[in-house]
Amino acid sequence: MGALLNQRFLTLVVLAAVIAVLPLLFPSSYYFRVASLVWVAALAAIGLNILMGQAGQVSLGHAAFFGIGAYAVAIGPTHLGIPSWAALLIGAVLSAVLAYLVGRPILRLKGHYLAIATLGLGVLVALVISTESGWTGGPDGMPVERLTLFGWRVSGSYTWYWVTGALLLIGTWIALNLDETPTGRAFRALHDSEVAAQVVGVDVARFKLQAFVIAAVYASLAGSALAFMNGFINPDQAGFLHSVELVTIVVLGGLGSVVGSIVGAAVLITLPQALTVFHEYEHLLLGLIIIVSMIFMRNGIVPSLSALLLRRARS
Amino acid sequence: MAEFLQFLISGLTVGAVYALVALGFTLIYNASGVVNFAQGEFVMLGGMVTVFASAAGAPLPLAALIAIVAAVIIGLLLHRLAIEPARGASAVTLIIITIGASILLRGLAAIVFDKQFHKLPAFTGETPIDILGAAVQPQSFWVLGGTAVVVVALYAFLEHTILGKAVLATAANRLAARLVGINTTTIMALAFGGSAAIGAVAGILVTPITLTNYDVGTLLALKGFAAAMLGGMGNPLGAVVGGLLLGLLEAFGAGYLSSTYKDAFAFLVILFVLFAAPQGLFGRRVVERV
Numbered sequence: 001m002g003a004l005l006n007q008r009f010l011t012l013v014v015l016a017a018v019i020a021v022l023p024l025l026f027p028s029s030y031y032f033r034v035a036s037l038v039w040v041a042a043l044a045a046i047g048l049n050i051l052m053g054q055a056g057q058v059s060l061g062h063a064a065f066f067g068i069g070a071y072a073v074a075i076g077p078t079h080l081g082i083p084s085w086a087a088l089l090i091g092a093v094l095s096a097v098l099a100y101l102v103g104r105p106i107l108r109l110k111g112h113y114l115a116i117a118t119l120g121l122g123v124l125v126a127l128v129i130s131t132e133s134g135w136t137g138g139p140d141g142m143p144v145e146r147l148t149l150f151g152w153r154v155s156g157s158y159t160w161y162w163v164t165g166a167l168l169l170i171g172t173w174i175a176l177n178l179d180e181t182p183t184g185r186a187f188r189a190l191h192d193s194e195v196a197a198q199v200v201g202v203d204v205a206r207f208k209l210q211a212f213v214i215a216a217v218y219a220s221l222a223g224s225a226l227a228f229m230n231g232f233i234n235p236d237q238a239g240f241l242h243s244v245e246l247v248t249i250v251v252l253g254g255l256g257s258v259v260g261s262i263v264g265a266a267v268l269i270t271l272p273q274a275l276t277v278f279h280e281y282e283h284l285l286l287g288l289i290i291i292v293s294m295i296f297m298r299n300g301i302v303p304s305l306s307a308l309l310l311r312r313a314r315s
Numbered sequence: 316m317a318e319f320l321q322f323l324i325s326g327l328t329v330g331a332v333y334a335l336v337a338l339g340f341t342l343i344y345n346a347s348g349v350v351n352f353a354q355g356e357f358v359m360l361g362g363m364v365t366v367f368a369s370a371a372g373a374p375l376p377l378a379a380l381i382a383i384v385a386a387v388i389i390g391l392l393l394h395r396l397a398i399e400p401a402r403g404a405s406a407v408t409l410i411i412i413t414i415g416a417s418i419l420l421r422g423l424a425a426i427v428f429d430k431q432f433h434k435l436p437a438f439t440g441e442t443p444i445d446i447l448g449a450a451v452q453p454q455s456f457w458v459l460g461g462t463a464v465v466v467v468a469l470y471a472f473l474e475h476t477i478l479g480k481a482v483l484a485t486a487a488n489r490l491a492a493r494l495v496g497i498n499t500t501t502i503m504a505l506a507f508g509g510s511a512a513i514g515a516v517a518g519i520l521v522t523p524i525t526l527t528n529y530d531v532g533t534l535l536a537l538k539g540f541a542a543a544m545l546g547g548m549g550n551p552l553g554a555v556v557g558g559l560l561l562g563l564l565e566a567f568g569a570g571y572l573s574s575t576y577k578d579a580f581a582f583l584v585i586l587f588v589l590f591a592a593p594q595g596l597f598g599r600r601v602v603e604r605v
Contacts, residue, residue: 113593
């Protein structure tokens with residue numbers, strides 16, 4: 001137990017150190033921006049990983065909650081006069097409520113049926129967002145008022161680097177701790193075998209729902225952060241392809257690995273930026289890299305690499 | 316009545332394309348357990364290769380044949396280079412691999428061809444045919460007829476040839492199929508090739524109506540997957556019915572309720588169907604073994 005506590009603590013310290021040291025290596029504000037995008041994507045992925053990696057349920061519509069968080073902070077201040085910080089909380093609550101209401105019937109489904117149901121939910125939310133243009137600006141998107149906290153106007157890529165970095169640290173801390181709570185253990189039990197979990201007294205339906213709600217809130221907060229950071233939001237953030245991107249981050253990094261989600265986000269966000277030098281070959285290479293890494297590291301980057309290191313250390 | 320008929324026929328036409336995509340999904344899923352998200356790219360390839368082959372001077376039937384062969388080769392390569400090496404990986408890992416493949420194929424199409432929208436001439440003229448007041452494009456009949464031919468041919472193949480029965484046996488139980496001497500790797504390759512051909516046919520048939528570009532596959536894969544789930548994953552008949560139903564839902568929803576929310580009706584109905592029947596309309600009820 002002590003070792004585990006240390007390992008968790010160590011993970012946090014290393015992450016904090018990385019966030020603190022990285023700016024020393026950044027030559028321009030563009031790098032701060034890309035890094036902030038990584039932190040935001042990682043935050044959403046860590047939440048989704050609680051649902052997918054820990055509780056073993058798939059969601060192919062998770063960008064819906066990302067979109068709800070993003071549009072909450074866009075619509076709240078613009079149309080309803082709600083302060084930005086309150087809109088962020090309202091977005092998170094809305095996401096949680098939607099996940100709770102829809103989760104109950106949806107999470108009874110298994111495997112591919114669950115995948116298509118969550119996909120349907122995602123499509124519906126994205127469709128509402130891009131159609132109700134009076135509220136959301138439609139397919140063109142809408143501007144987002146800057147976040148103001150106690151008179152401090154949060155703006156600029158440097159500031160947002162630190163804000164999103166701090167958010168990621170908190171999100172990581174919660175996810176790491178959750179893994180060691182009775183709830184986290186219940187998640188893993190129903191991941192391994194729902195029937196076995198039920199037999200030993202785990203309320204399967206309730207814990208699945210909990211994981212879904214937690215994942216939704218993570219995505220919503222990440223969405224809000226991105227909207228504030230960009231000062232602009234469009235329906236793509238809630239769309240199917242963004243859902244797929246989030247799932248890819250989780251699986252590429254490693255199902256069930258919190259660090260994996262951060263690494264996955266770093267790879268999948270920075271890779272397209274790096275590949276732009278290849279111009280038209282960008283998508284070709286991105287697809288190729290995804291295929292090759294999933295073939296050779298089928299458990300995800302972080303679990304595969306750490307297994308490799310362990311084997312090296314033993315021999 | 317004319318209006319109703321109009322929606323009915325346009326719904327069936329779109330539904331036929333969804334049905335073909337769903338059929339491709341089902342074929343691969345049954346043989347290998349893989350949900351192939353690159354299925355829509357086969358449709359895209361069918362349309363795009365035909366467009367460029369006929370622009371290069373090939374007559375339409377030859378261009379269509381070239382497109383089908385090209386799609387089959389890509390399908391076989393997908394199986395050989397991406398799916399086969401990852402044998403034994405978890406379902407979600409395999410899904411990510413096919414998503415990677417779909418990104419790759421889209422990128423490839425954007426380079427080899429271009430990013431413009433392209434149109435094929437309708438096979439037999441563009442003059443609408445009047446049926447009880449509804450104006451129907453002749454190409455709709457090509458789509459419906461082509462789909463019927465594919466479905467019947469597939470049915471005949473699966474039920475009346477040894478190879479087809481081997482496919483069914485593999486779908487029923489891969490290990491048992493291997494025990495009775497079926498080379499399941501060949502069957503899987505066959506499924507990928509066949510499914511690519513079906514996708515390409517769908518692309519060729521529908522391009523005169525809907526246009527095509529390198530990017531059309533994503534939405535089609537999504538709809539095809541939805542159709543397959545609506546019918547019950549793994550059931551070829553369910554895939555066809557699911558596809559037609561999805562097309563009809565969209566057409567009637569767009570016609571009578573709201574065209575901006577046409578995709579919403581389809582997915583709302585899917586959600587409600589799954590709430591009521593968690594295995595789809597024709598899916599086998601799975602009894603969990605402990």
